Amino acid sequence: MAKTALRPSPPPLEANDVAIVGGGTVLWFVGFLVLIPFKGSLEQHGHGSWPWICLTGAGLGLIGLWYCRARRDAIRRSRTSPVEGAGESATEGPATRLD
Structure with missing residues (x-):
């Protein structure tokens, strides 16, 4: 049985964490607003x-919104800032010579 060649993993997908x-958060708050009128009945039933x-x-x-927005902004800043080290890229890390 022949083995198939392994393919490299695709890069991770970026999701809109702030929207998610x-x-x-909105759904939790809506749940709170929906349950408030039934507070007495809920208390009677434990x-x-x-x-x-x-x-x-x-x-x-x-x-979580605060954290996701801060993370998103930090990622944007890191993508737009110039690379500080010679031979270094923002995604690859320090360059290594393999002689």
């Missing part, structure tokens, strides 16, 4: 913490 985290869990998810989503 922002969408999740689920009174559900609205607060949703609000916590929205708050953590805001922290």
Whole structure:
């Protein structure tokens, strides 16, 4: 049985992290708003913490948005800044001679 040649892995895809985290944050906040009118009924059935869990998810989503935006901006800055070391690129690292 012949082995097939291995192909190199494709580069990773970039996702719009800010939009994804922002969408999740909005959904957590909408869940909070939907559950608030039913707070009394939820408490009677032992689920009174559900609205607060949703609000916590929205708050953590805001922290996630801050982080994703900072990460996105740092990646953009690193792509546009000139390379400082001779023979070094932003994606490859230091050049190595293999003699």
